[in-house]
Structure formats: structure tokens, C-alpha cells
Amino acid sequence: NAGVTQTPKFQVLKTGQSMTLQCAQDMNHEYMSWYRQDPGMGLRLIHYSVGAGITDQGEVPNGYNVSRSTTEDFPLRLLSAAPSQTSVYFCASSPDRGLFQPQHFGDGTRLSIL
Amino acid sequence: AQSVSQHNHHVILSEAASLELGCNYSYGGTVNLFWYVQYPGQHLQLLLKYFSGDPLVKGIKGFEAEFIKSKFSFNLRKPSVQWSDTAEYFCAVNAYRGTASKLTFGTGTRLQVTL
Numbered sequence: 001n002a003g004v005t006q007t008p009k010f011q012v013l014k015t016g017q018s019m020t021l022q023c024a025q026d027m028n029h030e031y032m033s034w035y036r037q038d039p040g041m042g043l044r045l046i047h048y049s050v051g052a053g054i055t056d057q058g059e060v061p062n063g064y065n066v067s068r069s070t071t072e073d074f075p076l077r078l079l080s081a082a083p084s085q086t087s088v089y090f091c092a093s094s095p096d097r098g099l100f101q102p103q104h105f106g107d108g109t110r111l112s113i114l
Numbered sequence: 115a116q117s118v119s120q121h122n123h124h125v126i127l128s129e130a131a132s133l134e135l136g137c138n139y140s141y142g143g144t145v146n147l148f149w150y151v152q153y154p155g156q157h158l159q160l161l162l163k164y165f166s167g168d169p170l171v172k173g174i175k176g177f178e179a180e181f182i183k184s185k186f187s188f189n190l191r192k193p194s195v196q197w198s199d200t201a202e203y204f205c206a207v208n209a210y211r212g213t214a215s216k217l218t219f220g221t222g223t224r225l226q227v228t229l
Contacts, residue, residue: 033217040123042204042221043158058216090157099208099215102148105157 002026006091006106013081013113021076021109023091031094032074033058033103034066036087043090049074050097081113116141116209120220127195128228135190135223137179137205146208147188148217149179153201161203164188175199200227 007022025032033048035058045058049068063085065077074093078085088110092103119138127133139145149161162173169181179190188205205220 043219102160107157
């Protein structure tokens with residue numbers, strides 16, 4: 001059971017560069033989400049998806065794009081990286097869109113923007 | 115909008131001491147409540163959850179939490195902590211809105227258990 005797989009684990013970018021953080025789950029989960037974790041601020045929801053072709057914004061969506069072309073994959077795109085996006089990013093999935101089942105989290109991607 | 119407050123940011127306890135971490139939320143409707151734990155260098159793992167029924171819920175590793183609706187609280191407790199409980203603890207609330215849910219996390223409490 002791979003669960004939720006995030007790649008890469010670490011990345012350093014220069015301001016203005018773009019990149020995609022990958023997230024894949026093999027549990028056929030309907031609900032997927034991206035969070036960023038910053039010291040003293042807990043986890044904040046960036047974007048989420050309740051199924052293929054359906055995405056919506058969370059608390060802090062600016063500067064990020066997502067798409068959900070398949071049930072398994074939910075990539076997060078940084079269009080033009082900024083130092084304020086330095087953070088640890090977690091992808092999570094859940095079997096149901098109501099989140100009555102708890103989310104399974106990936107191991108995270110530590111991203112530094114110089 | 116829903117929000118979650120964890121007032122204890124950093125707690126230091128000796129092994130065998132009792133633990134209580136506070137969690138308060140603001141939302142007037144039906145909520146589901148969770149406590150997650152993040153051990154150093156690891157991802158979040160579910161400790162326990164409350165959906166309905168008995169307001170005292172038991173989770174893994176001897177943790178429990180009590181939902182007090184009148185106080186909008188969901189405090190986490192453990193009678194006797196161990197060094198291995200050193201971690202960051204997050205309270206989260208899910209306010210289901212009929213089509214999809216968003217989980218709102220508190221800012222976390224860092225627990226340090228000393229020998």
C-alpha cells in the first residue's frame with residue numbers, strides 16, 4: 001500500500017521559477033487536498049478536489065493552480081514562485097467528500113524559494 | 115467561517131505527567147472534530163475523531179478527547195505521557211456543507227516530554 005505519494009521531497013527554487021508538486025494516491029479516494037504548513041500557523045488549505053474534473057479554492061489559493069484529470073493524481077502548480085511560498089506542502093486524500101472519513105497525508109514536500 | 119484555536123503553543127512535561135491540550139472552535143452548525151499528531155519529520159496521523167454519540171472519544175496510544183458542545187471545545191487528554199509522545203498536535207474541525215467539506219486546522223501545540 002503506497003497510500004499518498006508526494007514528489008519531490010525537497011526542492012529549492014529561485015524567485016519567478018515555476019514548478020509542479022506531484023501528488024498521487026492509489027486508494028481510489030474521491031477527495032484530495034493540498035495544504036501548506038508554516039511555523040505557528042498550522043496547516044492551511046490551498047485547493048481541494050472532490051473528484052476528477054472538479055477543483056475548488058481553499059483558504060490560501062493565490063499563486064497556486066491545481067487540476068484533477070484523474071482520480072489518482074492531484075498536482076499543485078506554482079506559476080511564479082515567491083519567497084512567501086517557502087513552506088512544507090502536504091497532500092491528503094479521503095474516501096468521501098464529506099470528510100466523514102479522515103484524511104490520509106503524504107510525507108510532504110519541503111520547498112524553499114530564494 | 116469556521117476557525118479553530120489552540121491556546122497552548124508549546125507545552126513541556128515530564129514523563130508520567132498528565133496532559134491536557136485545549137481546542138476551541140467557532141461554528142454554529144454540526145461539526146466533526148479531529149486530533150492529528152505529527153511526529154518529528156513525519157506526516158500527520160489521526161489520533162482520534164468525533165462525529166456523534168458519546169462525547170468522550172478514545173484514540174490510539176492512550177489519548178482521549180471530550181467534546182463539550184456548550185463550550186465549543188474538544189480538549190485532548192492523556193493521563194500519563196511518555197517521551198515518545200513528543201510531537202506536534204493539531205486540532206481540526208470539519209463543517210460539512212452538503213456538497214464538500216473543508217478541514218480547518220488549529221495552529222498546533224508542540225509537546226515536549228522530558229525524561
